[in-house]
Amino acid sequence: MPNRRDFYRLGAIALGNLFALAVAVPGVKYLLDPLGKSSGGGEFRTLTRLGRLKVGEPQAFSILSERRDAWVKYPTEPVGSVWLVRQPEGSKEPVVALSAECPHLSCPVPLAPDRKSFLCPCHQANFTLEGARINEVAARGMDRLPVELSGDADPEVRVRFERFQPQSAEKKPLA
C-alpha cells in the first residue's frame, strides 16, 4: 500500500530526474550539433585545358573555393589541391584526378624525387602515378575525384573536390 511517505519519496525521485533531464536533453542535443551539419558537396571547377597536360607528368592544381568556418565566411582561397594525371592516348579516361590529401593521415602528397611515383613525406606512403598503393602504409590508394571534360576541341578539365576519411580502407566522404 503506498502511503504518504512513498508519495514524497517517489515524487522527490521523479522531480529530481525530471529536472536533470530538462537540462541534459537540450544540452546533449546542443553538443551534438556538428553531427547534423553537412560540409556541403562541392561543384565542378575548371582547372585547366586537356592540351596543357602531358602524359606521364602529373601536375598539381589548387582548388579555390569560398570557405565557411562556423560563423565566418572567407572569400575565395585555396582549400585543397589535386594532381591531374594525363593518361596515354586511347585510355578509357583521358585524365585522372587524384586528391593530394594522403589517405593515410591527410598530409599533402608530392611526387617522389624521381617523379615516377607519389611519395608522402610524412610516413613514406608510396603510390603509382595512377594512385594505386605501392606499399602498405595507407589503407587505400590515393582518392580519385570525379572529372568532367567540356565539349571544346581542347576540352576544359573540371574536377569536383571532396575530402575523404583518412585511415579507412574504403573511400568514405567526410560528411
Place this chain on the structure above:
Amino acid sequence: MLNTTMNWIDDRTGLRSLARRVLDRPIPGGARWGHALGFALASTLAVDLVTGLLLMSTYSPSSSTAWGSVYYITYQMDLGWFVRGLHRFGSFGAVVLGGLFLLRLVLIGAYRAPREVHWWLAAGTFLLILGLGVTGNILPWDQRGYWAAMVETNIAGATPVVGPAIKKVILGGSEFGNQTITRFHALHVSVLPGLLVLCGWAYAVLFGKDGYHGPAGSETAEPYWPRQALYDLAASSAALGVLAALTLAFHGYSLDAPADPSSSDYPARPEWYFLPLNQLLHVFEGKEFIATMVIPGGIVTGLLLLPLLDKVIPRKFAYIASCSFMMTVALAAFVLIGVAVYKDARSETFRKDRAKADADAARAIELATLNGVPPEGSAYVLGLDPLHRGGEIFGKKCQGCHSLGDRKADEPSAPDLKGYGSLAWVRGLLENPGSPAYFGKTPQCNGMSKWKKSSQLSAEELDRVAAYVASFATIPADVTPAEWLDDPRVKEHPGRELYEGECAQCHTLGVPGDASERIQPAPDLFAWGSPRWAARMIREPGSPSHYGYLEKKKAQKMPSFGGQLTDADISTLVRFIKGDYPGSGKGSR
C-alpha cells in the same frame, strides 16, 4: 556484486554515511516550503553553470569574433537559442531567488548569532551573482552589452582617486577592445564562478554544522528525507519551469547588432536589476556620486553590518531595524524598476531609438545568415553593408541636396537619385530634363533642357537612345573606351546612331575631341552611371570628365568628398544609391 562495490566505495570514501547524514538531517518544526528557497537558488545556479559550460564550447572571446559566435549559437546551432536563453533567464532567476533568499534569512532571524558567517556568505553569493550578470552582459559584444558596460565602467571610473586606474585595468587599456572582452570573459567563466562555488561550499559546511533554522521553541523534528527533499525538488523544478517558459515565450534571448562605437543614438540601458541605480542617476542629477557611490556603498555596508547590530542595540530592535532595512531596499528597487520601465514605455524618443536598434539587429542577423560574418570581424557585418552603412552616409553627406525616392532631401537642390543609372532614370531625363527630379533644381545645368526644346526625337527614338545610354552603366571597370567602342554589340546598338546625332553634339564618350566643335560643355558619358563614374563624381565632381566646366561659373556646385570618405565608404555609398545590396531584390553577392 553491486553491493560489494558499493561497500568498497563507502569504505574508502564514507559516501554512504555522508548521504545518511544529509538525508536524515533533522528539521526543527518539520519540513517547510520556505526552506526550499536555498535549494532552488542552488539548482538555478547549477543550471547556469551547465548552460555556461555548453556556451563556452562555442563562444569565442575577441572583439572580432564574439558577436559572430553568439550569432552562431543563437541562430545556427541545434537548440543553441534554448541553451543561451536558459543561461540568460537563469541569471535573472538567480538574481530574484538570491534576493528572496537574503530577505527570508532576515525575516526568519537566521542572519544573526550564531549564523553571522552564513549571512556574509549568502550576501557574498548575491553580490557575485550581480557581478556575473555585469561581466556576462558584455560578452556577446552586441550594442546592448557594449553600451551597458560603457556606462558601468564609466561609473567605476568616477570613483574618487583610484577610479581612472581601476577603469583602465578593467578595460585592459583606455578603450574598449579585445583586452576588455578577454578580461570580462576570464572573470565571468573562472574567477567569479570559482568564488561562487567556494561561497556555496563554505555555506554548505556551515549549514552542516548548524542545521536548519526552525521556529523558536519547536521541540519536534522531522528528517530531511523524504518530505523536505520533495519540497526542495518541487521548488527547483518550478523555478526551472518558469525560466524554460520564459525562454520558450521569447524564443531565447535576443541579440542586438554588433557593437558599434560610432553609433550616436543607441538607447543604452543596464540589465533590469540595475535599473534602480540607473533611475537614481536621474534623481540625483548633478550629484551623481550619491547614486553611484553613496547609496550602493551604503547598501552593501548595511548588508555586511546587519548581523552585528545586535551588539550595539537590543536584539529585538536590531531585528526590526534589519527587517525594515531589507524591506525598504527591496521595495525601493521594485518601485524604481517600475518607474524606469514606465518612463521608457512612455518616451517617444526611446521607442524610436529602440525601433532603429531592433531594425539594425534584424539587418545584421539577416546579413550574417546570407553572407556569413566577414573574416575582418563582426563590426563589418553592418559596416560593409550598403543598406546600413551606405544609407547612413547618404543621410549625412548627400541628403542635404539629393532625394532618393522616399528619402526626401532637406532642401532639394540636386537631382533625385532613385534609380540613378537605370533605363527608367535615363528615359525620364530625356522626357523631361527640367523636372525637379532631374535638373529642375540646378539651373546651372540647363544643357539638357535646351536640347529638349530643339529635339525632334519621337518617343520610340527616345526609348532607343535611352537604352544605349543606360548600357554605359554596365561597362566593366577594366574596359577602355577604345575596346568598348570596338565591341560589335556596341557598334550595332539600335540607339547608337541617334546618340551620335543628338547627344554627341555636347557629350564625349571617353575620347576627348575638339572642345570647340561642341555646342556647349557637358560631362563625358563613358561608363556613366557605373560604380566607377559615380565614385569619381563623389570623389571629384569638378574633374574635367565630369562637371569641371562648372568650375568657371559662380554657380552652386556639388562639393567634392574625396578627403572626407574612404574608398570603401564611397563604393558602399554607390551600391546603396544603385540598390546593389543583399535583400534589395536586385542585389549582387
